[in-house]
Amino acid sequence: MVQLDSQGFRLLKYFIVNDSITIDELIANEHVSKRTMTKYIQELNDDLDGIAQVHRKQQRYYIRVNDYQQLAKIQTGQLKRNLDFNDANKRYAYIIDRLIRADEYILHSMI
Incomplete structure (x- = not known):
């Protein structure tokens, strides 16, 4: 079973609660740099492999759930x-x- 750290779980909640969200909104919520947030999103995608995936479309990020x-x-x-x-x-x-x-x-x- 996938176990997320607290950062990954908070990020997952942002995507579940919001239809889509900008990188700037995520950065403001978490008080990190754009580079760090991009890394967090990639780590979340790695952790959720096959279950869900965070995608970007027109400067907004959203989650697509497979399972x-x-x-x-x-x-x-x-x-x-x-x-x-x-x-x-x-x-x-x-x-x-x-x-x-x-x-x-x-x-x-x-x-």
Whole structure:
């Protein structure tokens, strides 16, 4: 299974959340140089080989997913590895994931 470092996972999230994004937007979000961001994108493409690929079209970058199931496993696996309930975003993600996967009502004590 593919394991992304925190930088790769953050970059992947940018591409998943945005239809497309410019290199300047990525640079501003991550506070790195254009050369460094280009390297990060290439590393992400290497890590996601066969699962998804980041492409560039008209100065915008976007992700093309080939295997949605594998991509979901990467996202879920990363969340589980980084589960730290001191982070509000991780708590929200965990609760939402539990609610989505539930087949029946979940009592507050079960979360």
